[in-house]
Amino acid sequence: MNKNTYSTIDLSARRNAQIGIEMEDNRKVFIISISIILFVILAIIGSLAFFKIQTGKITKVLDYEEREAYEKYYVMIVNDRTSEFWKTVYDGAKEDGQETNVYVEMLGNNLSEEYSREELMKVAINSQVDGIIVEADESAKITELINEAVNQQIPVVTVLGDNTSGERQSFVGVGSYNLGREYGRQVIELCGQNEKNVLILMSGSSDGTSQNVLFSGIQETAMNEMPKGGGAHLEMKMVDNENTFSAEESIRDIFMSSEVLPDIIICLDELSTACVYQAVVDYNKVGSIDIIGYYDAPSILQAIERNVIYSTISIDTSQMGRLCVEALNEFYELGNVSEYFSVDVTVINSDNVVSYIGDGKNDE
Numbered sequence: 112m113n114k115n116t117y118s119t120i121d122l123s124a125r126r127n128a129q130i131g132i133e134m135e136d137n138r139k140v141f142i143i144s145i146s147i148i149l150f151v152i153l154a155i156i157g158s159l160a161f162f163k164i165q166t167g168k169i170t171k172v173l174d175y176e177e178r179e180a181y182e183k184y185y186v187m188i189v190n191d192r193t194s195e196f197w198k199t200v201y202d203g204a205k206e207d208g209q210e211t212n213v214y215v216e217m218l219g220n221n222l223s224e225e226y227s228r229e230e231l232m233k234v235a236i237n238s239q240v241d242g243i244i245v246e247a248d249e250s251a252k253i254t255e256l257i258n259e260a261v262n263q264q265i266p267v268v269t270v271l272g273d274n275t276s277g278e279r280q281s282f283v284g285v286g287s288y289n290l291g292r293e294y295g296r297q298v299i300e301l302c303g304q305n306e307k308n309v310l311i312l313m314s315g316s317s318d319g320t321s322q323n324v325l326f327s328g329i330q331e332t333a334m335n336e337m338p339k340g341g342g343a344h345l346e347m348k349m350v351d352n353e354n355t356f357s358a359e360e361s362i363r364d365i366f367m368s369s370e371v372l373p374d375i376i377i378c379l380d381e382l383s384t385a386c387v388y389q390a391v392v393d394y395n396k397v398g399s400i401d402i403i404g405y406y407d408a409p410s411i412l413q414a415i416e417r418n419v420i421y422s423t424i425s426i427d428t429s430q431m432g433r434l435c436v437e438a439l440n441e442f443y444e445l446g447n448v449s450e451y452f453s454v455d456v457t458v459i460n461s462d463n464v465v466s467y468i469g470d471g472k473n474d475e
Contacts, residue, residue: 184213184216186235203428203431206429244267247274250274269281283438283451290328290456295329296458297377301401308373309345311347313379315361358383362383376401376403388410405424406425407459423458
């Protein structure tokens with residue numbers, strides 16, 4: 112065998128070896144790819160199974176004996192069911208439900224784990240409840256869930272926060288513009304014939320559209336009805352009111368970082384009102400900053416009596432809850448229902464706080 116023959120054999124062997132290596136590499140890539148695909152599939156199946164199991168557990172929790180004793184079963188779903196505001200809304204709904212043979216549950220109260228509003232909506236739909244009362248917003252996800260419920264013949268009533276894009280049957284709440292006008296009138300009272308800086312604390316967890324409408328109500332009222340010589344310079348600031356700690360931090364930042372503090376602070380929710388009240392006391396600003404609050408919690412009414420809070424705007428929360436149940440009942444009875452139910456609003460200040468407390472309205 113000559114030298115050329117050996118070279119040909121070596122070349123052929125190297126080529127075969129190279130082919131073998133490439134095939135081995137391809138095989139490894141193929142195995143890895145298949146493994147990844149299988150892992151993803153198993154992860155998806157596992158997640159779905161987990162959600163199904165959790166949903167099943169929750170459904171069992173919902174399966175109370177009381178539920179069977181009533182003709183209808185409605186659930187209420189809100190962002191912060193621990194607040195006094197929503198507790199009294201629920202009490203009103205539950206009371207009306209007991210009078211009309213409807214069991215109303217604040218969904219999530221009896222669960223060991225915390226679920227988001229969207230997850231609770233899904234649970235309610237899967238449980239085939241007879242009606243859903245939800246604190247809504249204009250997000251695409253809430254629209255999708257409302258439509259999914261309605262498509263499954265579950266009527267939906269939105270409360271306090273609306274979703275105008277979805278197919279909900281009715282909305283129970285206060286018109287944002289009219290609420291803004293009430294705040295605007297309080298600002299005018301405080302300004303008189305003076306110019307003042309007004310800070311409006313927007314809720315980070317609420318729908319931006321309704322808050323913008325509310326701001327317009329304040330702005331236009333202050334512009335159109337302010338007496339000669341008076342003026343309000345309005346400024347908005349977003350407050351992270353996801354929980355008490357984050358709200359306190361947001362409001363503390365205002366007091367710590369602002370070179371010039373506002374003359375008037377408007378609070379649009381119960382938590383912000385309580386936090387601003389505490390901050391004004393802590394930073395020794397009682398008398399130099401006027402607070403216009405929201406809701407009639409006992410601590411807020413006491414602060415009005417002590418002249419720390421100028422006034423608060425109270426929504427009839429019990430009426431709000433009752434109207435939600437009445438809207439769902441009316442839909443079942445008539446097949447349709449009014450698109451909007453308006454809830455009464457009361458302005459409480461030092462002139463009427465004693466009689467308001469005496470009437471026991473805040474105990475409702």
